[in-house]
Amino acid sequence: MTQYADPVVETPAGAVRGVRDDSGELYRAIPYAAAPVGAGRFTAPAPHPGWSGVRDGRRPSPTAPQPVRDFGGLDMAPYFGPGWVRGEEYLTVDVRTPAADHGRRPVMVFVHGGGFVTGSTHAALYDGGAFARDGIVLVRVNYRLGVPGFLDLEGAPANRGLLDVVAALGWVRAGIAAFGGDPGNVTVFGQSAGATLVGALLATPEAAGLFRRAIVQSGSGTGAFTPEQARRVTAAAAAALGVAPAADAFAAIPDERFLGILPALAGLDLRTGTATDPLAGLSPFGLVLAVQPADGLADGPGRDADLLIGTNTEEGRLYLVPRGDLESSTNADVRALAARVYADPGAAIAEHRAALPDATPGELRSAVLGDALFGAGTARMAQAHARVSRGSTHVYSFAYRSTALDGRLGAAHTVELPFVFGVAEEPWLHGDAGLLGPDPAPGGLAARTHAAWVAFARTGDPGWAVHDPRRPAAEVLGS
Template sequence: MTTSRNRVVETALGPVRGRERGGIAEFLGIPYAAPPRGAGRFAAPEPHAPWAGVRDATAAGPTAPQAARRLGSIDMSPYFGSGWIRGADYLAVNVWTPRSRADGARGLPVMVFVHGGGYTAGSTSAPLYDGTAFAREGVVLVTVGYRLGVLGFLDLPDAPRNRGLLDVVAALRWVRENIAAFGGDPGAVTLFGQSAGATIVAAVLATPGAAGLFGRAVVQSGSGLGAFSPEQAARVTHAAARELGVGARADAFAALPDERLAEVVPRLSGIDLRTPGAYDPLMGLSPFGVVLEVQPAQAPPAAVDLLLGTTTQEGNLYPSSDGEDALATAARAHPDPHGLLAAYRAAARPGAPDAEVRSAVLGDALFGRGTWALAEAYAAAGRRTFHYEFDWRGALGAAHAVEVPFLFGRTELPGLRGEQGLLGPGTVPGGLAERLRAAWVRFARTGDPGWAPYGTGGRTTMRIGEEWVALSDPRGVERRAWAH
């Protein structure tokens, strides 16, 4: 039986009490910004007031307001958590660190994780994101809660844009100021995220105010072309205002309670976001996302090392969207889906069944195209860039998000197994989780995950599965199909 005991660490705002179990100290729900209340819900994050006495950090805190989110019949609760847990102090971080470092030693690499959930769901309380396995590798692991949906990403003319992204930047500032007290090196910070969290990471790379807060980044199934244009975001804003019966201004939305702002999110699906200059980068799967004038892959590359990639069959997690066939979703979102399908059938996947082709189109539209573009931009600028493709196949094949349980060492979670679990009912390969996590930790320490960098000439990709195989430009046909 593992025993636990309290650990106290002094932060800039006051002391926090965590708990230590099995040599790992865990601190949950430490605020990095003031609670968003009233009109402040639509403002940039503000500093949190100091507290008197020792603040308890032994239990998970509240989560950002959110509505339930499902993806077909697959159980996504390990990823999204149990939903909205009420409470004001949800702009908070969780920290895991080796016990000896919580006692005052210094200098471990720091990894800061941004969860996914389509910009509308998820939390650091989800069981998947326990940082114990990373801490056992000698890393200080931080997970970040941020504003979601209307509060985080609705674009309003009288409010700061991308408030959820600003939250992440504020959390990085908290890390710079406080992580040494937990044994971390504030000069050795890696920002990483998955899905929506990864696209937020890509957008942070293009955010001038984040420069110098981290030196490495990992983009797992995100996109460097995944941002809405201001014109697209305005359509969502006006639709939300109509649904709620208010003006399209922050002061009008601020008069509504969090419950109404969360409940409106599912009613915003189906908005046509195609414009003469842009397709829907989220293919109808979410009405919210980061909003940028210039896509991250088209902005000047940040001065960071970059590790990025996708799963081999990303689109398999999205066979339908609210009962709609994936091809219909693509047709609504992309200016020429049938031409793209023809390119895939003729060049990329000869003889592939329609379901496989539809999945490939959706996966590459959501993640592949934007990942390739970001890799190309960073490699061309001389940044150390490493590319991977995760190919282990669970219940839905090598689908979106299947790598995350391996990375966090949580493949045993019941919600991931069985007929409705993303990993399926079979066994998982021994050693894959440890090897994957070791590569990410090595990248955080050295800027090199253990394989050749991605260059615009060789385009080395590490295909990760039960076997690890380094390939040169393995999906060049698809990349060229997207380029036309």
């Protein structure tokens, strides 16, 4: 590999040194807000005080405190990254750019997934070199997770992790021109929990003017907890810690204890008289909103932004296949899940059975899980955006079936990411335990998917027809 001199960029907060490689330039660990320490973990993000001299942006930042997540026989390290890398200053962004030359290139800001409790910019999947090679400035965002990020507490603003993303977008608006990006052509995109946050941004008035387009990959426009559901989680967390459910009581508690109570919060019954569990018991943390994002687009940037939105065809398999639950599932498991996520579980099961008449209980459970977590909320968001927005709406369905775990993983949650980021050929994604399995990824699909995301960021058109809510259809990728 060619050796390059390390570049330096002047940001509004101070100078930062990056590295130059064959894909362009990379600047890591740039703070967009002050470090969230002590009581500051439960406040809105505060401006960073800046620094003197040249900050070293050649090494990754710390990450938000987070637990280890195990997906059994599937290697998810490229998705989750290294886990908790300790350090206070983790409200940071990484910037990948072709060159910091004031070139006014399209900007894409990525919000990682991980169930609102895990994930970071460190994940190998999010390298971004392919975007830089295609003339895109890519920004990757770390944000608060778990208790500091999303537990609803008296005396603290709600949805602090979402507020972090808004602050990061503000940093982009103020400083991305120095990295060769166009602050007037910003696309914010996310996957899973990150996609649900992006959907919420579309309905957040404070995010107005911070982005022009949005991409929601396997998220949900109806994935927020109600205030009543949030109070149940807060009460359980406070009881597990033995403190009052208020920010001042939580302020002195170390992050290790927040992680230690997670098992006590697993499996809480969050069904109420008016709402089912939007996260199907997979996470006790998430957005807390009185109005679901799909129902609030007219009040935020969603009324003007272009939207690219979609899901994978077998999302639920990620949560069942790696531990053998696809084969061991029973009809009772299907009924229990449906009761958790549907107002009328019997009717919902009958509808899924009609669509999949030959499905095993495990396959039916996977379909119910995928629809409840991602499918129904994505459809509702797409329909709502097409009705109320002046921007365009484009819908996709990602159907490529990974051959991981003896070919059983299929078009599961996360499988589209290597194609979006242009890394589908990387050896660490292959083998029976790799996300894409032992078979080589189809090069044509990788090129087409990545190119569609780039085209959308440039012009708002990924290369297929605008969504018509009267005749819903999706562009199928990888069928």
